[in-house]
Amino acid sequence: MNSDTVCAIRRSLLFSAVPAGDAAVLLDGHGTLTLNDGDVVFAEGAPADFLFLVLSGDVLIDASPASPQLRLSAGDTAGEEAVLTGAPHAATARAAGPVTLLSMPAGTLMGYLESHFDVAIAMISAMAGNLREQVREITELKMQSTAERLASYLLALAGDATGKAVVRLPYEKRHLADHLGMDPATLSRAFAKLRDKGVVASRTDKVEIADVATLRTYGDCAAFTA
Structure with a gap:
């Protein structure tokens, strides 16, 4: 197991409540993707089979054609709201320049959370806080x-x-x-x-x-x- 990958998980706000010894469990079956500028990470309406952690570079989330885009950078996660709710992706994510991502199978994450309720609650709380900040940013920009x-x-x-x-x-x-x-x-x-x-x-x-x-x-x- 790459120690840098484990450290990346530990530094992520979404995974901050995961005990240090459990990081390897979450990384079972993970992959590393290297994408070029404009490549699609996931498309709106597609099933959420993976949660993505940005290791390097930037990812743009297209909320809608008329809205400012959300930019994710190293340490940010993408697709967690779809993975945690079981819904399709609500937006399209694209690479903004070269980007390296860690892909975590949704089944691995959800299987872990089923037996770690406290971590699941902490993740939902972190996701809600991040969503509030994103909504605030977009609202301010549109005004x-x-x-x-x-x-x-x-x-x-x-x-x-x-x-x-x-x-x-x-x-x-x-x-x-x-x-x-x-x-x-x-x-x-x-x-x-x-x-x-x-x-x-x-x-x-x-x-x-x-x-x-x-x-x-x-x-x-x-x-x-x-």
């Missing part, structure tokens, strides 16, 4: 204009920086557009609208912010709409 969404995202990347800051986008702009619920052309227009707020995007992944406080004021006050 903002496209430029406001972009400003909020850039401010999150800037963190506690003050004054002038340079941030780097963690993935391609087309994937950023997907995450923010817009198409690439709309993202370009949003960047253009932020120029008078001191935001300059390069052709690569670098974005310069002339003054973080000015951008933050814009985001708080919603100075204009898209």
